Amino acid sequence: xxxxxxxxxxxxxxxIFIIVTLTFFMIRLAPGGPxxxxxxxxxLIMLNLQRAYGLDQPLWQQYLTYLGNLLQGDLGPSFAxxxxxxxxxxxxxxxxxxxxxxxxxxxxAVLGTFFGTIAALRQNSWLDYTIVALATFGITTPNFVVAxxxxxxxxxxLGVLPAGGWSDADPRYWVLPIVTLALxxxxxxxxxxxxxxxxxxxxxxxxxxxAYGLPARVVVxxxxxxxxxxxxxxxxxxxxxxxxxxxxxxxxxxxxxxIGRYFVQGxxxxxxxxxxxxxVVIAIFVVVFNLLVDLxxxxxxxxVRYD
Amino acid sequence: xxxxxxxxxxxxxxxxxxxxxxQAVRGIGFDLGRGETLAIVGESGSGKSQAMMAVMxxxxxxxxxxxxxxxxxxQAGGRPVDLLALSDRQLNKVRGARITMxxxxxxxxxxxxxxxxxxxxxxxxxxxxxxxxxxxxRILDLLRLxxxxxxxxxxxxxxxxxxxxxxQRVMIAMALANDPDILIADEPTTALDVTIQAQILTxxxxxxxxxxxxxxxxxxxxxxxxxxADRVAVMRAGEMVETGxxxxxxxxxxxxxxxxxxxxxxxxxxxPPPAGAPELLTGRDVRVTFRIGGGLLKRxxxxxxxDGISMRLVQGQTIGxVGESGSGKSxxxxxxxxxxxSTGRVAWLGRELPxxxxxxxxxxxxxxxxxxxxxxxxxxRMTVGRxxxxxxxxxxxxxxxxxxARRAEAALVEVGLDPAMRNRYPHEFxxxxxQRIAIARxxxxxxxxxxxxxxxxxxxxxxxxxxxxxLRDLQGKHGLSYIFISHDLAVVRALSDYILVMRDxxxxxxxxxxxxxDAPREAYTRDxxxxxxxxxxxxxLALG
Numbered sequence: 001x002x003x004x005x006x007x008x009x010x011x012x013x014x015x016i017f018i019i020v021t022l023t024f025f026m027i028r029l030a031p032g033g034p035x036x037x038x039x040x041x042x043x044l045i046m047l048n049l050q051r052a053y054g055l056d057q058p059l060w061q062q063y064l065t066y067l068g069n070l071l072q073g074d075l076g077p078s079f080a081x082x083x084x085x086x087x088x089x090x091x092x093x094x095x096x097x098x099x100x101x102x103x104x105x106x107x108x109a110v111l112g113t114f115f116g117t118i119a120a121l122r123q124n125s126w127l128d129y130t131i132v133a134l135a136t137f138g139i140t141t142p143n144f145v146v147a148x149x150x151x152x153x154x155x156x157x158l159g160v161l162p163a164g165g166w167s168d169a170d171p172r173y174w175v176l177p178i179v180t181l182a183l184x185x186x187x188x189x190x191x192x193x194x195x196x197x198x199x200x201x202x203x204x205x206x207x208x209x210x211a212y213g214l215p216a217r218v219v220v221x222x223x224x225x226x227x228x229x230x231x232x233x234x235x236x237x238x239x240x241x242x243x244x245x246x247x248x249x250x251x252x253x254x255x256x257x258x259i260g261r262y263f264v265q266g267x268x269x270x271x272x273x274x275x276x277x278x279x280v281v282i283a284i285f286v287v288v289f290n291l292l293v294d295l296x297x298x299x300x301x302x303x304v305r306y307d
Numbered sequence: 308x309x310x311x312x313x314x315x316x317x318x319x320x321x322x323x324x325x326x327x328x329x330q331a332v333r334g335i336g337f338d339l340g341r342g343e344t345l346a347i348v349g350e351s352g353s354g355k356s357q358a359m360m361a362v363m364x365x366x367x368x369x370x371x372x373x374x375x376x377x378x379x380x381x382q383a384g385g386r387p388v389d390l391l392a393l394s395d396r397q398l399n400k401v402r403g404a405r406i407t408m409x410x411x412x413x414x415x416x417x418x419x420x421x422x423x424x425x426x427x428x429x430x431x432x433x434x435x436x437x438x439x440x441x442x443x444x445r446i447l448d449l450l451r452l453x454x455x456x457x458x459x460x461x462x463x464x465x466x467x468x469x470x471x472x473x474x475q476r477v478m479i480a481m482a483l484a485n486d487p488d489i490l491i492a493d494e495p496t497t498a499l500d501v502t503i504q505a506q507i508l509t510x511x512x513x514x515x516x517x518x519x520x521x522x523x524x525x526x527x528x529x530x531x532x533x534x535x536a537d538r539v540a541v542m543r544a545g546e547m548v549e550t551g552x553x554x555x556x557x558x559x560x561x562x563x564x565x566x567x568x569x570x571x572x573x574x575x576x577x578x579p580p581p582a583g584a585p586e587l588l589t590g591r592d593v594r595v596t597f598r599i600g601g602g603l604l605k606r607x608x609x610x611x612x613x614d615g616i617s618m619r620l621v622q623g624q625t626i627g628x629v630g631e632s633g634s635g636k637s638x639x640x641x642x643x644x645x646x647x648x649s650t651g652r653v654a655w656l657g658r659e660l661p662x663x664x665x666x667x668x669x670x671x672x673x674x675x676x677x678x679x680x681x682x683x684x685x686x687x688r689m690t691v692g693r694x695x696x697x698x699x700x701x702x703x704x705x706x707x708x709x710x711x712a713r714r715a716e717a718a719l720v721e722v723g724l725d726p727a728m729r730n731r732y733p734h735e736f737x738x739x740x741x742q743r744i745a746i747a748r749x750x751x752x753x754x755x756x757x758x759x760x761x762x763x764x765x766x767x768x769x770x771x772x773x774x775x776x777x778l779r780d781l782q783g784k785h786g787l788s789y790i791f792i793s794h795d796l797a798v799v800r801a802l803s804d805y806i807l808v809m810r811d812x813x814x815x816x817x818x819x820x821x822x823x824x825d826a827p828r829e830a831y832t833r834d835x836x837x838x839x840x841x842x843x844x845x846x847x848l849a850l851g
Contacts, residue, residue, distance in 0.1 A: 123368075204415040211365055211410075212403030212430045212481065216395070226420050302465045303419055 001298075005291065012287040016280065020070065023279045024063055027272055034079035034270045053079060066276065075280065076273035080265070086277035090259060093246070094281070096166070097258035100174065100250075101243030104181035109236065111182070112189025116232075117225065119190065120197030131190060138187030147180045147253040164254045177254050181243055188239075189232050196228035203227065230300060237293030241285035245278075310379050310387075311338035312488050312521050313362075313406075318374040318391075320354065320361045320545075331357040333545035334374070339489065339521050341381070346524045346532035346553070348568065349542035350767040351738075355525050356411075358542070359491050362390055363408055364398045380405055381488060404434040407482035411494035413475035417466040423477050424462035430484045449480040454510060472503035476510070483514065490515075493525045500631040501794060502834055508535060527767055529568050533557055541565045571768035573775040573801035577782075579819065580623035580804070585656075587756060587788050588620040588643065592651040595635075595642045595812075612638040613649065614812035620756070625782065625789040627803030627820065629796060629835065635812040636792045640758045643790065644674050672702040675749035679761035681741035685733040691744055692729030695719070698752045718747040722777060739770035743777065750781065758790045763798050775801050796836065800824055808832050 035041060035049050050056045054065060069076055075086035119131040154176060155163025167173045200206060201224050209219045246260025259278065266274030298304045320332035332354040339345050349355040361372035376390040378401065390398065390406075402408075407430075410416045417426055424446055431442040443462070450458035453476040466474055475495060482490050492511065496504035512535055515522055526532055532539060533553060540550040541564065549562040560566045595613040612635045620626055628636045642649040645660050645667050653660045655674070661667055678684040685694055695715040699706055706714070716726035722743040733741055742762055749757055759778070763771040775798055781787060793799050799806065799820075806823040808816040808831070816829045827833045 204410065204412050205418040207365060208410065208416045208478075208481075209418070209429070210402075211363055211408045212433075213399035213401065214403070214429055214433055215399065218429070218433070222421075223418050227418075301420060303467050 001295070005295065008291050008294070009287075012291075015287065016283050019279060019283045020067070020276065021063075023276060024066060024272075025059075027267070027270070027275050028059060030270065032270050034272060036270070053077065066273075070280065075277040078271055078274050080269045080271040080274065086273050089262065089274070090277060090281065093257055093259035093262070096168075096256060097246035097251075097260060098244045100177055100181065100256070100258065101240070101246070103174065104178045104185065105236070105240050105243050107178060107182040108185035108189055108239075109232070111186045113193050113229070113232065115186070116190040116193025117197055117220070117228070119194040120201065120228070121220065123198055128194075132194070135187040135190045138183050139191075141184075143180050143184065143247065144249045144253070146183060147176070147250055150176045150180060151253065166254070166256050177250050177256055180250050180254075181247060185239060185243070188235065192232045192235055193228055196231045197224055200224040200227040226300060230297065233293055233296050233300065237289040238286065240289045240292075241282065245282045245285055309341060310385060312341045312379055312381075313339040313523075314375070314377045315358075315362065316375040316377070318358055318361060318372065318376060320357045320366065320370055320372050322367070323369045323371075331370075331545055332361065332372075335542070335545075335547045336374075337540055337547065337550060339523060341488070342515070342519045342521055343538065344515065344522045344524060344536045346526060346536035346539045347542060348526055348529050348532060348539055350527055350568075350769065352544075353542040354545040355542045356493050359408070359493060359523060359525060363402055363406065363491065364390070364393070364395065365408075378406065378489075400434075403430045404485040405487055406489040406491065407485070407487045408491040408493065409475065409478045409482050409495050411497050413471045413478060413495075413498060416478055417474055419466050422463050422465055423469070427462075427477065427481050427484060430481060434485050445484070446480075449484055450477070452483065452514070453477070453480045454506075455480070470503075471499050472506060475499065475503075475507055479507075479510065479514070483518065486518065487520050489521045489523065491523045491525070494527065495524075496531070497527070501796070502631065504531075505837070511535075529557075529768075530572070541568065567769060571772050573772045573798050575776075575779070575801055576820070577625055577779065577802055577804045580621055584621040584623055586619060586621050587624075587656060589618070589654045590643055590651065591617045591653075593617070593639065593642055593649050593653060594651050595638050595647055595649045611812050613642055615651070616807075616809075616812075616814055618807060618814075618817075620788055620790065622755070622788055623782070623786050624805060625791055625803045627799035627806045628790060628792045628809060629794060629799050629806060630809035631794060631835070634809040636809050637760050638812075639809070640676070640760055640790055640792050644676060644758055646676070668701075672698070672752045673755045675752065675754040675757045677742075677745050677749055677757060677759045677762045679764050681738050681745060681765060682733075684745055685741055687733055690730055690732055691715075691719070691736075694733070694744065695729065695748050695751050698748065702752055714751055715747075718751040719744075721750055721781070722747040723773075737770075738766050739773065742766060742774055746774075746777065746781070750785075753785070754787070756788045756790070758792070760792045761794070764793065764795060771795075771798060778802060796824075808835070 033055070035046060047056070054062060057065075066076065073087075075090070077085050078089060081089065115131050115135075119128040122128050151163045154161045161175055162173050165173060201220075203224070206219060206223050209223045246258035248260045248264050250256065251258045251260045259281070262274050263278040265271070266278060316336045317334045318332055318336065319330065319334050322329045322331060335358060337345065347355045347358070357366070357370070360366050361370070362376045366372060372391055374391065377387045378390050379385045379387050380401070382405070388401070390401065393401070417423065424443070425439070427446045427449065428437075428439050428442040431437045431445060432439065437445070446462060447458045450461060455461050455473060455476055461469070466477075469477065495511070496507050499507060508531065511522065524532060524536060529539075536553045538550065539553050539556045541548050541556070541562065543564050549556065549560065549565050556565060557569065560569055593613055593616045594611065597610045597612055599608045599610050614635070616639060618626065628639060630636045638647065641647045643653055645653065645662060648662065655670065660670065692712060692715045695718055696711040699711050699714060712729070715729050719726045719729060724740065724743055724747070733744070736744065745762075763774050766774065778789070779802065782789065789802070791799060791802050803820050806817060806820050807814050808823065808829070810831055816823060816827065816832045823832065824836065827836055
């Protein structure tokens with residue numbers, strides 16, 4: 001298992017390298033540069049700026065410099081926020097995004113599994129139909145609708161939670177963003193778990209468990225649910241990476257200092273290093289969580305074993 | 308006779324379906340004496356399984372059972388309880404403890420995610436209140452009892468680490484864990500190879516002698532129960548048409564349906580082709596190798612599925628390829644048709660068959676294949692007419708749609724189906740009819756050679772017999788050659804004039820059918836014969 005993990009991580013290095021390379025050159029293809037303003041800057045100042053950030057060198061040299069710095073964990077200075085390095089920005093924002101995303105993921109996993117299992121056990125009842133209908137609604141409603149609505153209802157009308165803003169110390173600020181992030185995932189997971197549980201309940205080995213007089217909680221909890229969780233586990237990997245690297249919409253609407261905004265801001269402002277840094281962080285998250293999913297899969301299903 | 312341990316009266320099972328209620332069991336009744344073996348025999352769809360599922364409270368959600376199933380538990384002083392009237396909770400005290408069941412599908416009846424020791428412990432934990440640790444010695448005893456080698460090691464295995472036969476032994480161990488009064492065995496050997504079938508049957512017979520429980524044995528194969536059952540009940544379309552002592556039922560069956568079942572063994576022999584018949588297909592040193600495991604840096608292990616086989620097929624001949632699952636017989640069939648990459652020579656009419664898919668295409672018309680699974684091999688979204696015409700689109704593109712329709716109708720008539728059926732979809736047909744459609748699909752192209760890969764294995768005995776006769780008729784009429792792959796020796800004997808016996812990718816014995824059947828040279832062939840023929844109603848080998 002350990003050697004498998006190490007091999008997978010080693011295998012991820014070329015992947016990340018290719019992503020970094022492609023992104024580096026693709027963003028340079030976009031017209032404009034980090035210091036282009038609506039009003040043209042004095043050419044001499046521009047030249048100085050470019051020299052200060054190394055943009056006057058040939059592209060391949062900039063690329064090699066970036067790779068060299070990246071290997072040392074240095075994501076470079078931000079072009080748009082002159083006083084900060086990209087590392088500084090992520091050091092401040094990433095913990096917020098990871099915490100929000102992680103809590104949202106946990107909430108989605110627990111609620112999704114719960115509702116999915118209930119719906120499967122009461123298949124074709126009104127409860128099942130209600131859950132499936134709500135899940136479809138949850139999947140189809142975009143978060144830029146959900147977020148302002150929640151903010152309006154709980155923040156403004158009821159006034160029980162802050163309508164926006166952020167505090168590291170006060171969990172009341174976390175609730176609405178987490179719920180906004182979690183809702184669509186609850187819906188997806190509930191549907192996945194429902195489908196898999198319906199199937200698992202029909203499996204021959206579940207029939208065996210019933211034929212041997214095992215209590216219903218054992219038949220469902222031990223024999224059906226474990227098999228039913230497998231598809232949801234596969235789904236959680238990429239979802240975890242997506243949630244923990246922040247959401248532009250949620251961060252913008254609630255005013256949260258996460259890293260989700262950086263991707264869009266960086267891309268629009270041609271903040272090359274910020275875009276690159278975001279891509280690298282997301283790539284690492286995807287690689288790590290896919291690996292975790294595969295390890296969890298092997299742990300749940302003994303037929304899948306890596307050596 | 309003391310009170311029967313189980314008395315079923317007027318048992319009816321109804322399923323609510325979209326097409327209205329369907330009665331699967333229509334008022335059956337029988338008694339099961341203590342320590343008795345009752346075989347319930349019938350073809351698929353006769354309701355034999357559903358009747359016992361109803362007794363165990365295991366019907367699907369849309370199924371409902373009425374009537375009575377009175378069980379007398381000796382441990383409870385023989386007090387009668389109607390199982391159909393119990394709640395799930397009450398029923399859970401009986402099933403798995405006093406009445407247990409083993410199923411047809413040994414590969415999937417155990418939970419793939421848990422060690423077999425944990426699964427065997429469950430009936431002991433929930434019925435006797437034993438802890439996992441306390442159950443362990445009992446489980447080891449049980450595994451020994453059912454003949455699992457190295458029980459100390461196997462107890463911690465996962466189901467996928469065991470063979471089908473071993474898994475069925477584990478299921479039997481689970482069934483015996485709480486010393487039941489009744490063991491219901493629902494087609495326990497159908498999914499297993501013949502030699503394994505014989506072992507499992509012997510084991511069940513032996514265990515019954517030692518432990519004295521009553522057995523209800525559900526099967527579609529009358530031959531299998533002859534020496535095994537005390538009494539036999541024959542079911543057809545949800546009704547019991549005949550019950551009686553096994554001996555009488557076999558020697559003097561009363562109901563015509565029972566006689567038909569007894570008579571369903573495929574009969575007749577195939578004459579060998581004339582001596583000067585032209586050579587069609589020759590294989591020399593054919594090998595198929597699969598790489599197992601391996602990765603970027605590691606070399607995998609080579610698995611020789613077909614390991615150097617040579618054979619020669621002449622026009623009008625049928626070569627039967629027999630062997631147990633995993634012996635490589637299907638792989639050989641596919642390699643000979645160039646559906647799998649292989650080494651060695653395969654020549655068709657004296658010319659080497661090309662390896663490339665493109666170059667093979669024009670030859671495909673003469674070299675056809677029929678599969679085992681009549682349900683999976685026909686596209687569910689195409690009408691029978693389109694399925695039949697598909698091959699013509701490729702091999703005779705000049706035909707007009709009307710010509711194709713005419714050819715499809717002719718092909719349906721040839722396989723004994725109504726030509727009007729060409730506008731219907733595969734799901735409207737029974738397994739036997741679908742297999743006829745699959746045969747019509749090959750016949751429409753007027754092939755010279757058909758590889759038949761277990762074409763009768765998924766069918767009931769009486770239907771098998773019809774398909775065998777159809778295949779023989781078509782062969783006589785069109786001078787076809789067959790390579791007939793099967794583990795079912797009775798069918799092979801009725802169809803083939805030459806036999807290859809395969810084991811582990813090699814031919815261990817070959818020769819004319821009569822010679823191989825009457826005087827097998829190899830021990831493996833003899834085992835295979837013994838196991839197969841003990842199922843045969845004319846068999847000489849007794850079980851148990």
